[in-house]
Amino acid sequence: MIRFEELQMRIMDAAKNYMDVYDMATLVEQYSLNKESRLSMTLPEIKPPYPITATVSFSYDVQQTSTSIYFEEEDDEIDEAIELDIIISLPFMEGYNEMVDLYEEIANEYSELEPVLVKKEFYRKDLVDAEEYEIAYSYVIGGEELKDLQVYEDIFFELSNILRMIYERTKFFIDMSWYREHEDDSL
16 A cells, blocks of 8 residues: 555645645544545636635545555555545636536536536625535545556646636636725726
8 A cells, every 4th residue: 555645745746737736734533543635726827816726635544544654565455545536616706607507518528527516505794695616526546546647647637627617617707706896996
């Protein structure tokens, strides 16, 4: 089993070739010692605040963690597969009601990923109903694929293409919703 930290660095290196990684976190569950790695990223051309982001995460259970640290020989009882979860946070935009259409376009273009649209409803601080959308999908990577750098390159190339498609379709609305409030309307 590949070490947790080694896998984390392989994923980070591949991500940096296509994306701007602005946060990396490693979480260790206190009682079980399960480990989770979470990387937050966006397209290199997008500047803060980031309207479109992706979070890529994976975790090792305690048995995978201990096996990756202490044992050199292969053990058939150890699950050598990991699930790489990807969540794309779509921008919140006033007046843009085409998120479902955007999702369907991505789902048709990348049907092998089997993406899922997640809708989160909440109240803003002015007590107005609001919605946020995410697109989620995952990869199961196991065995020798865990050591294959090309697998990670392909994953992040595809992710950058998806983010770029979303950005191109929503750029006008992002500019209007995110940056319009900072302009001076006194003219």
